[in-house]
Amino acid sequence: MVALIADTAPPGIIIAGRMLMDFQYLSQAPMIDELHCGLILDALEQFHDHKQEVIACVAHRGAKSKSVLDNWYIPKLELMQSVVPSIHQVGSLVQWSVDTTEHAHITLIKDPADSTNHNNYDVQICRFLDWNEKCRNFQITTSIIAQSQSHRQAAASPTIDDDSDSDVRGPGVNEADPQTAADDLWGSRHKVTNFFKKAQQVSSDIKAAKPLRTFLVSPSMAIHLNFDASIQRISVDVVTEKFSLPDLWGALTDYVEREGRTGLPTFHKLEGPHRAKPDAPLPFDDLRVWFKVRIQQASYHGQSTPPALTVNVSPLSATGKYGHYDAAIFTVDDTKLDQWPASGLKGHIVVEVHLVIQPLPPRGKTTPWAARFLTYVQCLDVVPQQRGNLLEYTMQMHVLKCAMRSAGVPFGGILLLDQLCSFTHIVPHFGPVADPCLTEENSAHSAPVFFLNKYIDKEFYYAILNS
Structure with missing residues (x-):
């Protein structure tokens, strides 16, 4: 790298x-x-x-x-x-x-040749391919039967399993479409789950649990949470200790005082110190917590739907002393003029996600603030370079450092999960000589400076190419 x-x-x-x-x-x-x-x-x-x-x-x-x-x-x-x-x-x-041609050479020549005794290649390869074709035809036949049975069962029971990672065929999908049939029979066995399709399906289902676990935040971004949270109910105080977030209470009260009481679609920005008093009461005592959230973006060039990426938010444990908190990009521009990925980093911030939660109202009550999924994040500031450039000269990458409050603690706060735009990857900047105290486990936690790795995949590279 x-x-x-x-x-x-x-x-x-x-x-x-x-x-x-x-x-x-x-x-x-x-x-x-x-x-x-x-x-x-x-x-x-x-x-x-x-x-x-x-x-x-x-x-x-x-x-x-x-x-x-x-x-x-x-x-x-x-x-x-x-x-x-x-x-x-x-x-x-x-x-x-030429990938298709090279793959055909492997599957039709190299692999069959490996099963021979290295004599009379042509005859043995043809026999191998003949047997393989018979097995494939048998598999196609059984797949057609199984598919027709599953369609009848789905028609009889329209209930949606939000926790499933398998692709969900919605009412807008034409089962008689030749392309759909071809994908089912001869497509890749590793299907890319289409959360855009799934979000459209559950949004029209009046029986789906609210708030929806799979939803669209923009035409090019879908978010998916498992139906069952990692922790179904836990008090705010316990979460504060378990995730080592001493300012969580202040961040939550600040959010509730600003935007949280209406439950309407609004943007929350991280600006300055918390306005709410440190001892201000919260209208809830418990939270529902997820350890991961999956996000799926439409291709930058609109050619396909890439696989979903996972943002991990795991607390300290016996196997992970520092937890597992992935970096991500959130939008903080509510003008809607620049949307990811065409916007690049304009109107967006890079953060480490430390918590994905849903406030739980007292039992038997329904409140507006319980209808939104929230995240607690810690900001990573872009460090300006020489002559006002945003990119480091040699690497041509953004340099990031942990934003700090005046009290010397990380600059953290609450952002809506709706504002999540992209998974991203940060690499510690080790310098000429790496600190011997840094290890694979603690480098993301202890390193003071990072690079925003634009080479994590091509979709992300294209998105921030001109940032």
């Missing part, structure tokens, strides 16, 4: 490696315009400008021989100069991927 060697390797080596990653991510985008072509050419040019520093540091070695190389005679690198001209001629190159 490029971010791990920041300040350790010479800047030229880091830039050369980063440019290769930028070149790969940019050139594999499903939709490319002239601006992206310019970025691809710039990445290639910067790589060539710094590649000699890799040789100068004796860091360029053969993959097999491990011997030091003093040249860049690599055919694939030579082909990189043809990428942009090819895009101009045939469009995005990812549509011409």
